[in-house]
Amino acid sequence: MQRHEKIKKMRQAIRENDADFVLVQETKLEAKKANSWARNFHQEYLTNVTCKSRTLIEEEYRQRKKKELMIEGLNEEEAEENINVNKASTNGGLAFLAKKVWADKLLRWLTDTKEQRYAIAHIDFDENTILLIINVYAPAEGPSKSNPFFQRLTKTVTEIKERYKGERKKVEIIIGGVLQFLRRRRQRPPQDGERASEVQRGQRATT
16 A cells, blocks of 8 residues: 555545544654654644654664674674665654644653654643553564563653652553563574574474
């Protein structure tokens, strides 16, 4: 489906549901296109678009491909020579829409500056309550104590709650998006003379 068709269907769905807040994941936008995307909704909504620069997209692709190629048996120099960053595709990206009737209540947006995987709206809901609406596009590893993304998000939310606690405000949280609650089989390392692809085929066959 073309991007303009997706936007058209999204606007129709938002209109039909009369949504106050809309959390969008996988916009697949580069940073330079964020403003043009947001203009599709500017008449009714305040927008916050979180996406990666082309430089970051290419660097993430480079690191990911190098790791894959080295697992396949190439050394670091050979892996670098076989990486074409022009093949890096745009992925991820978040958009947060808030109806303009909430403009006076919307205190701030907070976005993930490291990986652009979460955005948090701080809403002054009433005189005693701050509402945090969190839009998440989590990595596929799923939540665990060892997952750096969830460690970072938990730390951020805890710090926010502590700050408002000092202002004698209760914090309520709504979280939505793609949380990737998956349980994955642990992949064994390749044995001598065996490639990673052979390990994956073997594990699929025994699943």
